[in-house]
Amino acid sequence: MAALSIGLFLCATQAHAEELTRPVDAGLGLLGLHAFHVSGGSGSFVATDQGLALGLQPYGEWRLSTLAAVGLAVPLTINAPGATSNAYDVGFTPRLRIGYAARDWLYPFILGEAGPAWSHQHPGAWIFGAHVSIQAGARMSISDSFAIFAELGYDYTSFSGDFAQYYATNGPAAPIVHGKVATSYGGAGMGVEFNF
Secondary structure, X not given: OHHHHHHHHHHHHHHHHHHOOOOEEEEEEEEEEEEEEEEXXXXXXXXXXOOXXXXXXXXXXXEOOOOEEEEXXXXXXXXXXXXXXXXXXXXXXXXXXXXXXXXXXXXXXXXXXXXXXXXXXXXXXXXXXXXXXXXXXEEEEOOOOEEEXXXXXXXXXXXXXXXXXXXOOOOOOOOEEEEEEEEEEEEEEEEEEEEO
16 A cells, blocks of 8 residues: 555656646737726826727746746736826736646636836826736647747726826926826737746
């Protein structure tokens, strides 16, 4: 009985080692985001949807097991609703991905991210906030070290802060205003991932 237990343990350990021979993932995702709820603004300006926003997200992960990976991402959103008009946002978010190898080549997953972010309102004006994202998708392996993925998700951003109302290079200083904007997005995306 002891020999059988040791044999099963060694087989499981070998399989786990083979599955994690490339434990580091680095990827890049591209998302199309639709702002379905926007609130906030600055002074008399009311923040509104600025049209299709684009998300770009480089990330790196360390696979803890075949089921879970932790990492860091840098989400960038272009043409996002801002406190004065359109803006771009950049964040720094820890992430947790949980998935299951349904096939050798197919890995469905869910992903959560949350972290600090900054929104660029106009030259010289940044406000601070947060970026939160929940996504579900699937990764499809093309080779041992390369995969593609597709995903659907929900993103939420919230920013607030004081900044100059406009960018002034000369003359009297621009008045300082308080701006805030919160946005809920639905989106779909795809990307590439490399395993090391």
